[in-house]
Amino acid sequence: MSPVTFYLLSSVGIFVVCLYGLIVHAHLIRKILALNMMGSAVFLLLTGVARRGELTDPVPHAMVLTGIVVAVSATAFALAVARRLYEECGRAYLPEEDPEDLSEEREG
Amino acid sequence: MLSLFFDAVLALALPLLAWRVLTTRDLYRAVILFIAFGLLVALSWARLDAPDIALAEAAIGAGLTGALFLNTVGGLVGRKRSPSRESDESREVAERREAIQSSPGEPVDEVMRPWWVRLALTVPILALGLALGWAVVSFPEPAIDLAQQASDNLEASGVDHGVTAVLLNFRSYDTLLEIGVLLLAVVAVWSLDLGRVRGGQAALSKGLPVLHGLVRLLTPIMIIVGGYLLWAGAKQPGGAFQAGAVLGALGVLLVLSGLVRPPLSDGSGLRIGLAVGFAVFLGIGTAVMLATGELLNYPPASTYGLIIIIELFLTVSIALTLAALFVTAPPRKEQGSKEHSEEKGEES
Numbered sequence: 445m446s447p448v449t450f451y452l453l454s455s456v457g458i459f460v461v462c463l464y465g466l467i468v469h470a471h472l473i474r475k476i477l478a479l480n481m482m483g484s485a486v487f488l489l490l491t492g493v494a495r496r497g498e499l500t501d502p503v504p505h506a507m508v509l510t511g512i513v514v515a516v517s518a519t520a521f522a523l524a525v526a527r528r529l530y531e532e533c534g535r536a537y538l539p540e541e542d543p544e545d546l547s548e549e550r551e552g
Numbered sequence: 553m554l555s556l557f558f559d560a561v562l563a564l565a566l567p568l569l570a571w572r573v574l575t576t577r578d579l580y581r582a583v584i585l586f587i588a589f590g591l592l593v594a595l596s597w598a599r600l601d602a603p604d605i606a607l608a609e610a611a612i613g614a615g616l617t618g619a620l621f622l623n624t625v626g627g628l629v630g631r632k633r634s635p636s637r638e639s640d641e642s643r644e645v646a647e648r649r650e651a652i653q654s655s656p657g658e659p660v661d662e663v664m665r666p667w668w669v670r671l672a673l674t675v676p677i678l679a680l681g682l683a684l685g686w687a688v689v690s691f692p693e694p695a696i697d698l699a700q701q702a703s704d705n706l707e708a709s710g711v712d713h714g715v716t717a718v719l720l721n722f723r724s725y726d727t728l729l730e731i732g733v734l735l736l737a738v739v740a741v742w743s744l745d746l747g748r749v750r751g752g753q754a755a756l757s758k759g760l761p762v763l764h765g766l767v768r769l770l771t772p773i774m775i776i777v778g779g780y781l782l783w784a785g786a787k788q789p790g791g792a793f794q795a796g797a798v799l800g801a802l803g804v805l806l807v808l809s810g811l812v813r814p815p816l817s818d819g820s821g822l823r824i825g826l827a828v829g830f831a832v833f834l835g836i837g838t839a840v841m842l843a844t845g846e847l848l849n850y851p852p853a854s855t856y857g858l859i860i861i862i863e864l865f866l867t868v869s870i871a872l873t874l875a876a877l878f879v880t881a882p883p884r885k886e887q888g889s890k891e892h893s894e895e896k897g898e899e900s
Contacts, residue, residue: 447555447560453563453685453688454562456681456685459684460677460684461574462570467665468669469663470664484609487593487605491596491600491602492600494600494699495602497697501702502699502714505714506719506727508605509605509608512605514734517733519621528746530627
């Protein structure tokens with residue numbers, strides 16, 4: 445196994461872990477963290493793919509560079525929305541994932 | 553052998569760290585782990601011969617994004633929730649929610665879906681992981697060798713560095729749209745009007761002499777580093793994005809230390825600075841249509857000059873955008889301070 449394969453498998457691992465976390469956790473900060481790391485996993489996959497041939501492919505590198513900047517602006521927007529939601533409703537959860545409903549389900 | 557071992561450990565550490573980020577009880581700790589995750593990702597990109605994106609990830613992915621998260625978690629902690637929705641709820645329910653909700657000073661979150669949902673989820677998630685894992689180890693050979701094509705045409709691109717050539721010449725349309733996305737993100741964040749919201753604005757520290765001294769010391773260094781990265785981008789790793797990231801981080805530092813006040817006069821200078829990258833890029837992109845008849849198809853003789861001009865303005869806009877996203881509040885109309893022009897002068 446070449447080192448590139450390690451990183452390709454690692455990106456799959458990160459993606460899957462974060463997808464699970466995204467669904468399971470109710471807190472919005474947690475969800476945004478998971479989404480951001482899923483993006484990193486995709487970037488890692490692209491970087492690994494770029495490294496497979498004998499020449500390093502600059503096209504995926506440029507895509508990832510663009511992607512990093514877009515990811516930070518999307519994250520900033522998501523965090524701003526979360527904070528506004530907190531200010532309006534006093535909670536950092538989506539309405540259908542209210543912590544008290546979830547805790548009732550857990551108990552009952 | 554040793555390097556193979558290092559790669560294996562790094563590749564294994566990344567998913568484990570991601571798992572820790574999502575399961576740590578304390579949200580502050582989760583964000584710190586997230587920053588560590590970003591730095592390890594940057595390290596793995598350095599191992600994969602991608603120094604350009606390793607630089608950008610260390611500055612933006614780990615540094616700035618981490619600062620954004622810390623700022624938000626700080627904004628959600630230690631403040632009473634507004635009682636708007638509790639009028640029709642019984643006291644008991646409110647108290648229990650209070651217990652679940654984070655207590656001041658310790659942003660604890662362990663609210664998850666019930667155990668049977670989690671158990672049922674593990675099967676499809678594991679299946680997805682196995683399928684994706686199988687897919688990435690049995691990738692087919694690419695039909696078009698883009699690496700070869702890019703290096704064959706590097707001569708015609710006006711610059712000597714592959715990534716810069718792709719970003720600003722071969723695929724400049726993508727980069728143009730990306731700058732548009734950045735502008736859009738600032739407009740969207742500003743439209744949420746977090747300036748009115750308590751704690752919505754970045755916390756400012758006043759009168760910390762050590763911090764002030766450090767920032768005064770770092771400011772010229774970071775400007776030089778940013779300028780160097782921009783200039784170096786033509787022939788080696790570096791370019792507008794990395795330079796913009798460094799200068800954006802400088803902007804955040806200046807705001808945090810209170811040396812530059814964020815509600816910047818009527819903000820017209822800031823607004824122009826945010827838009828100038830996109831405007832210049834689009835302007836040059838359409839102007840070259842007169843010469844070559846195609847959007848963003850630069851005339852061969854002046855390619856290098858045009859790319860440098862575009863990158864210069866892109867750097868200003870990217871730096872200001874990243875700083876503005878951190879500050880979040882839009883500039884106020886009624887205040888008339890001059891600080892902003894200083895900041896702009898430094899960054900351009």
